[in-house]
Amino acid sequence: MSQEYKIDTLAIHAGQEPDPSTGAIMTPIYQTSTYVQPDVGQHLGYEYSRTDNPTRTALQANLAALEGAKHGLVFASGLAATDIVMRLMRPGDHIVVGDDVYGGTYRMFDKVLKHYGLEFSYIDLTDLDAFQQALRPNTKLVWLETPTNPNLKLADIAALSELAHARQAQVVVDNTFASSYLQNPLALGADIVLHSTTKYLGGHSDVVGGAVMLNNTEIYEQLKFLQNAIGSVPGPQDCWLVLRGIKTLAVRMERHCRNALTLAQWLSDHPAVAQVLYPGLPDHPQHELAKRQMRDFGGMISIILKGGEPAAREMVKRTHLFALAESLGGVESLIEVPYAMTHASTADSDIAVDPGLVRLSVGIEHIDDLQADLAEALKEL
Numbered sequence: 281m282s283q284e285y286k287i288d289t290l291a292i293h294a295g296q297e298p299d300p301s302t303g304a305i306m307t308p309i310y311q312t313s314t315y316v317q318p319d320v321g322q323h324l325g326y327e328y329s330r331t332d333n334p335t336r337t338a339l340q341a342n343l344a345a346l347e348g349a350k351h352g353l354v355f356a357s358g359l360a361a362t363d364i365v366m367r368l369m370r371p372g373d374h375i376v377v378g379d380d381v382y383g384g385t386y387r388m389f390d391k392v393l394k395h396y397g398l399e400f401s402y403i404d405l406t407d408l409d410a411f412q413q414a415l416r417p418n419t420k421l422v423w424l425e426t427p428t429n430p431n432l433k434l435a436d437i438a439a440l441s442e443l444a445h446a447r448q449a450q451v452v453v454d455n456t457f458a459s460s461y462l463q464n465p466l467a468l469g470a471d472i473v474l475h476s477t478t479k480y481l482g483g484h485s486d487v488v489g490g491a492v493m494l495n496n497t498e499i500y501e502q503l504k505f506l507q508n509a510i511g512s513v514p515g516p517q518d519c520w521l522v523l524r525g526i527k528t529l530a531v532r533m534e535r536h537c538r539n540a541l542t543l544a545q546w547l548s549d550h551p552a553v554a555q556v557l558y559p560g561l562p563d564h565p566q567h568e569l570a571k572r573q574m575r576d577f578g579g580m581i582s583i584i585l586k587g588g589e590p591a592a593r594e595m596v597k598r599t600h601l602f603a604l605a606e607s608l609g610g611v612e613s614l615i616e617v618p619y620a621m622t623h624a625s626t627a628d629s630d631i632a633v634d635p636g637l638v639r640l641s642v643g644i645e646h647i648d649d650l651q652a653d654l655a656e657a658l659k660e661l
């Protein structure tokens with residue numbers, strides 16, 4: 281599909297044609313494991329559904345278009361996508377990682393992959409000098425998230441990519457938090473974009489999935505080989521759910537961003553709140569970078585409560601609309617205490633998460649209802 285279409289349009293149409301046999305406008309769920317071949321060694325494009333499936337093909341093409349990429353591949357989860365990318369590494373390779381990456385990513389690197397001879401350095405990527413000093417002759421990959429979870433720090437994708445490329449290292453951006461609607465890392469110089477489609481892309485808290493998008497055809501062929509060789513693929517029903525979710529990505533993201541900005545401004549003046557972390561606020565240390573690098577500021581807010589961990593634990597018990605749950609990016613609002621929940625697996629690391637930090641995934645409900653829910657939960661905290 282033409283790259284000239286805007287992302288709102290691509291989200292609905294890219295990769296999807298009416299079904300040639302029936303005219304069905306929505307890509308069917310090809311719930312099949314195998315495909316009948318007209319003759320030995322001949323097939324109609326599909327042989328076996330671990331290797332390829334038409335519903336998955338449609339989703340992969342759609343996701344590639346959203347990131348302005350030549351290629352897309354999908355996986356059974358965001359971490360399965362991470363695992364496949366990391367299999368490009370060989371023992372002795374060194375990877376520079378942002379110091380507050382997703383807890384599950386850190387767990388995979390530190391508890392699984394470290395034992396296969398890979399070396400990891402966790403660096404504050406807001407500090408370009410520290411980043412340059414961390415690069416070694418055997419550095420093959422830079423792994424970053426921006427904005428980060430849950431501290432909402434930004435990394436300068438263009439600047440980091442330039443420095444990494446000068447040292448022959450590739451850059452992977454986990455773009456889950458921003459979503460393809462808010463940020464397109466390949467256009468800023470990154471080599472590989474990764475998503476947990478579980479979050480904003482799926483958007484309805486009803487599916488777990490992951491994706492990788494990239495332009496380099498040689499690396500794509502290696503990843504495609506690994507996708508089939510390892511087999512961590514999503515089923516056709518899950519691919520269909522993500523395709524369906526993506527159709528409303530643009531309108532959902534607009535509302536997520538509008539609600540989040542309103543709440544962030546209101547929370548900034550709340551007496552129970554010590555600090556609001558949100559890139560859309562002018563006092564965020566990287567507000568200018570956010571304006572340059574992102575189309576809008578996203579639906580995630582972190583707040584640090586004056587009452588510390590006890591206040592955080594109390595607040596999340598009191599909300600009604602904001603459901604106490606891990607995950608993010610769905611239409612419904614969620615609230616959690618990362619220190620005790622999503623980031624408990626990073627407790628032994630340098631990843632600093634304030635015990636009094638509450639993370640909000642702001643949904644697309646009416647802003648008045650969301651604000652009233654938080655006001656009630658923060659009363660006298």
Ligand SMILES: *Cc1c(COP(=O)(O)O)cnc(C)c1O
Pocket residue numbers: 357358359360382384385425429454456457475476477478479488489490
């Ligand atoms: C959720 C998440 C992942 C992992 O994705 P799963 O689909 O849960 O495996 C990776 N990165 C980020 C930033 C996430 O939020």
